[in-house]
Amino acid sequence: MTSAYDVIVVGAGPAGASAAWALARAGASVALVDPSHPREKPCGGGVTGRALALVADAIDPAGLTAAVIETARFADARAGSAAIVPLEAHGIAPASALVVASRADFDGRLLDAARRAGATLVETRVSEVAVDRTAVRVETPHGILRAGFLIGADGANSLVRRRLACPFRRDQLSIATGFFAHGVTSREVVIEIVPDPPGYIWSFPRPNHLAIGICTQADTGVGSRQLRQRAADWIRSTRIAGGASLAAYSWPIPSLHAADFDRLPTAGSRWCLAGDAAGLVDPITREGIFFAIQSGRFAAAAVQGPNAAREYAARIADEIATELRCAAALKDGFFHPRFTGLLLRALRHSGAVRRVMADLVAGRQPYATLKWRLIRTLELRLAWAWMRSGAPWA
Numbered sequence: 001m002t003s004a005y006d007v008i009v010v011g012a013g014p015a016g017a018s019a020a021w022a023l024a025r026a027g028a029s030v031a032l033v034d035p036s037h038p039r040e041k042p043c044g045g046g047v048t049g050r051a052l053a054l055v056a057d058a059i060d061p062a063g064l065t066a067a068v069i070e071t072a073r074f075a076d077a078r079a080g081s082a083a084i085v086p087l088e089a090h091g092i093a094p095a096s097a098l099v100v101a102s103r104a105d106f107d108g109r110l111l112d113a114a115r116r117a118g119a120t121l122v123e124t125r126v127s128e129v130a131v132d133r134t135a136v137r138v139e140t141p142h143g144i145l146r147a148g149f150l151i152g153a154d155g156a157n158s159l160v161r162r163r164l165a166c167p168f169r170r171d172q173l174s175i176a177t178g179f180f181a182h183g184v185t186s187r188e189v190v191i192e193i194v195p196d197p198p199g200y201i202w203s204f205p206r207p208n209h210l211a212i213g214i215c216t217q218a219d220t221g222v223g224s225r226q227l228r229q230r231a232a233d234w235i236r237s238t239r240i241a242g243g244a245s246l247a248a249y250s251w252p253i254p255s256l257h258a259a260d261f262d263r264l265p266t267a268g269s270r271w272c273l274a275g276d277a278a279g280l281v282d283p284i285t286r287e288g289i290f291f292a293i294q295s296g297r298f299a300a301a302a303v304q305g306p307n308a309a310r311e312y313a314a315r316i317a318d319e320i321a322t323e324l325r326c327a328a329a330l331k332d333g334f335f336h337p338r339f340t341g342l343l344l345r346a347l348r349h350s351g352a353v354r355r356v357m358a359d360l361v362a363g364r365q366p367y368a369t370l371k372w373r374l375i376r377t378l379e380l381r382l383a384w385a386w387m388r389s390g391a392p393w394a
């Protein structure tokens with residue numbers, strides 16, 4: 001069986017569903033290929049206000065199954081203390097700084113919106129893709145699909161990326177592993193920055209469970225089994241999930257270096273990559289949902305123009321890569337123990353630094369202006385420590 005479409009989108013996560021929604025609304029015939037729904041993606045599920053604002057025209061954020069987060073607790077294991085950062089919590093509306101959503105629900109709603117707009121969900125796994133000068137060919141166990149354009153939104157292990165560009169190198173990925181702790185929840189995210197290997201442990205509360213995990217670059221020599229053990233030890237020592245039943249997960253997150261953002265392989269003739277498949281994740285916070293939705297929308301807009309690949313690559317470079325390059329350049333300094341120590345002290349005694357951190361968590365503080373905002377808090381030692389930790393400043 002062969003079916004023909006204007007556009008084939010591989011992967012119905014936030015990137016693919018957003019692209020398919022926008023294309024179908026513009027009148028294109030779209031095949032959205034993904035066999036996994038309904039499914040819970042291994043993820044913290046933290047959806048920032050800016051991500052909710054971006055999808056407010058496709059889904060009603062008020063209907064989401066999500067926990068509204070009131071505070072972020074930055075734990076300092078070495079000092080045995082913590083700093084609490086209040087977040088604006090205005091219900092599940094775009095005005096909230098952060099909600100933590102079930103990915104089954106959030107992604108399912110985006111997918112439903114794309115289908116209602118007219119996209120066809122093809123529930124099968126793509127096994128091969130090929131692009132030539134005239135068309136795109138997508139193989140699945142259930143037949144061949146053809147189209148004029150292909151959007152690869154198939155996540156961190158993207159087949160489309162491996163076939164049409166290049167796979168991620170190990171040093172371009174983070175390992176994220178941990179547990180869903182069923183039967184407990186809260187209104188507070190907990191974050192503990194860890195120095196060795198550099199990364200952080202988190203607990204993100206969803207309506208009926210906590211998503212607890214640890215992430216660090218994949219090339220540190222510490223494997224996912226050891227990391228998961230550290231997450232288990234953390235759960236035990238903090239008693240954060242007493243009585244919960246734990247379900248383990250493990251998944252890669254693209255976490256690129258600053259130089260990678262200068263030569264992202266995002267598009268070619270008749271194809272482009274969106275979301276994780278393109279490496280569009282904040283290398284410090286690992287926020288990826290916002291960039292997945294944003295790049296999916298950019299892809300849909302570009303496909304409707306005369307020079308899709310060039311237009312898409314330019315928009316990604318200007319509107320996403322610039323910001324993520326800044327984050328990548330600051331990453332080593334952020335996880336440096338000297339900076340972390342000063343940060344936690346500043347968070348405890350400075351309301352201005354707490355407000356900066358609340359805006360970073362909510363995705364409202366661009367990295368490009370972070371230095372100046374920190375300097376304006378008069379926490380000069382903090383800003384200086386970050387600079388001295390090897391971070392080139394914008």
Ligand SMILES: Cc1cc2nc3c(=O)[nH]c(=O)nc-3n(C[C@H](O)[C@H](O)[C@H](O)COP(=O)(O)OP(=O)(O)OC[C@H]3O[C@@H](n4cnc5c(N)ncnc54)[C@H](O)[C@@H]3O)c2cc1C
Binds near residue numbers: 014046126177
């Ligand atoms: C543990 C963890 C915690 C995270 N926490 C957060 C967080 O709190 N906030 C945040 O913003 N980001 C977080 N992220 C990152 C976030 O999960 C991703 O950036 C986001 O899901 C990317 O969306 P996407 O649509 O690009 O890809 P995905 O959501 O991965 O969707 C890809 C889709 O492609 C489908 N697919 C794959 N291969 C094929 C194939 N061959 N054929 C058909 N379909 C295919 C899959 O089934 C999947 O549905 C976290 C990631 C991890 C691993």
